[in-house]
Amino acid sequence: MSRNGLNDCSDAFRHAFFNAMNARDTYSFIADAFGWAHECGVSEEKQKEKQMDLRNNSVGNSIGSQNKGASDEELAILVLEAITRGEMKILNNLGSAGALTLDSDLINSSNCL
Numbered sequence: 317m318s319r320n321g322l323n324d325c326s327d328a329f330r331h332a333f334f335n336a337m338n339a340r341d342t343y344s345f346i347a348d349a350f351g352w353a354h355e356c357g358v359s360e361e362k363q364k365e366k367q368m369d370l371r372n373n374s375v376g377n378s379i380g381s382q383n384k385g386a387s388d389e390e391l392a393i394l395v396l397e398a399i400t401r402g403e404m405k406i407l408n409n410l411g412s413a414g415a416l417t418l419d420s421d422l423i424n425s426s427n428c429l
Contacts, residue, residue, distance in 0.1 A: 322414030323365060323407040325428035329395055331369050332376030332404060336391045339380030347377045361416070368405045368422055375403050402426030 320326055331351075338347035351373035358366040379394045380386075386394070398404060404425035411417045 323368065323410055323416065323420070324414055325399060325406055325425065327414070328368070328372045328399060328404045328406050328425055328428070331372035332379065332395045332398065333392060335373045335376030336380035336383075336395055337388065339377045340384055340386060340391065341380075344377055344381045347380060348373070351377065364407060364416060364420060364422055368407055371405045371422075399425045399428050 320330075335347050335351050338350055351370065354373075355366050355369055375398050376395060379391060379398065383391060383394060402424040405422045406425050406427065407416065407420045408423050408427070409417055409419035409421065
């Protein structure tokens with residue numbers, strides 16, 4: 317993933333990886349609090365984005381909590397494997413620059429392949 321997009325596979329990776337590092341380096345509840353705080357104040361129009369991000373945060377939190385001794389590179393591989401298995405969420409039918417449209421829906425990340 318060489319892209320830094322919005323609501324896509326790269327966005328799913330960023331959220332999960334950030335939370336994996338936080339959970340590995342601190343505690344699961346702290347990583348969870350950071351993830352929720354980051355989504356605080358999301359407007360009603362962007363609730364699908366929030367659902368996507370919170371799901372991906374949760375997957376990352378689990379990865380980091382279960383791999384306390386992992387390097388950043390090892391965590392990145394574990395996050396990519398979770399994306400490939402479809403454990404995360406992305407949004408489809410996006411507009412320009414990854415913007416939500418009326419047709420955007422949450423789908424599983426196995427579509428990232």
